[in-house]
Amino acid sequence: MKNKSLISIHDYSKEDYFKIIQVASEFEKNAGQASNLLAGKIVATLFFEPSTRTRLSFESAVQRLGGRIIGFSEASSTSVAKGESLKDTVKTVSQYSDLIVMRHPIEGSARWASEVADVPVVNAGDGANQHPTQCLLDLFTINQTQGTLENLTITLVGDLKYGRTVHSLLQAMSYFNPKFRFVSPKELKMPNEYKIFLDQNNIEWSEHEDLNLVLPESDIVYVTRVQKERFSDPIEYERVKNAYVLHKSMLEGTKSNMRILHPLPRVNEINVDVDPTEKAYYFQQALNGVYTRMAIISLILGLK
Ligand code: CP
Numbered sequence: 160m161k162n163k164s165l166i167s168i169h170d171y172s173k174e175d176y177f178k179i180i181q182v183a184s185e186f187e188k189n190a191g192q193a194s195n196l197l198a199g200k201i202v203a204t205l206f207f208e209p210s211t212r213t214r215l216s217f218e219s220a221v222q223r224l225g226g227r228i229i230g231f232s233e234a235s236s237t238s239v240a241k242g243e244s245l246k247d248t249v250k251t252v253s254q255y256s257d258l259i260v261m262r263h264p265i266e267g268s269a270r271w272a273s274e275v276a277d278v279p280v281v282n283a284g285d286g287a288n289q290h291p292t293q294c295l296l297d298l299f300t301i302n303q304t305q306g307t308l309e310n311l312t313i314t315l316v317g318d319l320k321y322g323r324t325v326h327s328l329l330q331a332m333s334y335f336n337p338k339f340r341f342v343s344p345k346e347l348k349m350p351n352e353y354k355i356f357l358d359q360n361n362i363e364w365s366e367h368e369d370l371n372l373v374l375p376e377s378d379i380v381y382v383t384r385v386q387k388e389r390f391s392d393p394i395e396y397e398r399v400k401n402a403y404v405l406h407k408s409m410l411e412g413t414k415s416n417m418r419i420l421h422p423l424p425r426v427n428e429i430n431v432d433v434d435p436t437e438k439a440y441y442f443q444q445a446l447n448g449v450y451t452r453m454a455i456i457s458l459i460l461g462l463k
Contacts, residue, residue, distance in 0.1 A: 197226025204230035
């Protein structure tokens with residue numbers, strides 16, 4: 160992983176996933192202890208799209224490891240507003256930093272950035288394409304809650320068409336003999352290319368309209384937000400935005416090991432009455448983003 164950009168979950172192997180989980184577990188165990196592992200290192204966070212968890216957990220990870228952060232959370236405050244190209248922006252920032260973390264609305268932009276930068280680039284989300292660090296923290300969290308990544312039944316709920324987190328997760332979990340249950344409005348179904356990928360890898364999957372029917376067999380229920388910003392037609396968004404809402408009453412009869420994950424932010428898709436239950440795991444999942452990103456940065460910079 161040393162000096163290697165992380166643009167797609169395919170850039171890393173199954174062995175790399177386990178290495179990241181192992182290093183992240185060490186950071187979790189030593190949480191609260193001061194570290195100077197990143198002393199003298201500068202990480203740049205370039206966010207062309209809004210973010211709370213990804214940007215702040217990366218920044219928290221760098222600061223916990225004794226490194227420094229530069230960057231922006233709005234392109235309007237940079238020379239992009241004067242018409243500077245993505246290429247020139249990335250090339251310039253790579254002179255100022257040891258690693259670039261970038262979120263951008265255009266699919267493929269992160270790969271392009273990695274080709275022009277003089278330092279490794281980590282994709283923090285490129286349009287509806289990939290969000291590999293979210294995927295790695297999801298793997299860490301699934302392993303933490305289930306004690307394994309093998310042979311799990313994973314129910315994916317919500318926006319399966321535009322949801323980059325579910326696309327990355329589906330591909331990463333394909334190494335571990337999962338069963339997938341897809342629950343979404345018909346307008347937001349899992350794209351065919353991912354179903355073909357699962358078929359080619361002999362992975363069982365099925366589509367369902369009724370979430371209640373698949374909850375009892377699920378080990379992981381991974382809920383996603385219907386992403387308003389990906390719709391060109393606001394009427395279509397209004398029609399589907401509340402298609403699936405998970406309530407506490409629906410958790411009766413679910414497995415004791417079942418945990419509910421969500422990359423967050425949520426809007427209405429998980430009712431707040433679920434939050435105090437032992438099945439709700441999305442805020443621990445957000446915390447795991449710090450440990451996982453500490454591991455990813457350390458490994459890419461060759462410090463672990
Ligand atoms: N999970 C996630 O990517 O959240 P943010 O959009 O807040 O970064």
